């Protein structure tokens with residue numbers, strides 16, 4: 001498993017974190033998603049995860065990758 005860190009803007013509460021986690025978790029290969037709302041830091045762990053798909057999932061959830 002490899003980990004990739006993203007900086008996501010637009011999250012403000014635990015609900016945001018949950019929504020983002022759910023969306024990103026649905027990307028093929030993703031095994032873990034750690035979200036820190038305060039800093040916007042999102043660590044995505046998985047195998048052969050497509051970077052573009054993660055970014056699209058973040059967008060789909062209503063947030064943006066900085």
Ligand SMILES: [Cu+2]
Nearest residue numbers: 012013015016
């Ligand atoms: Cu929120």
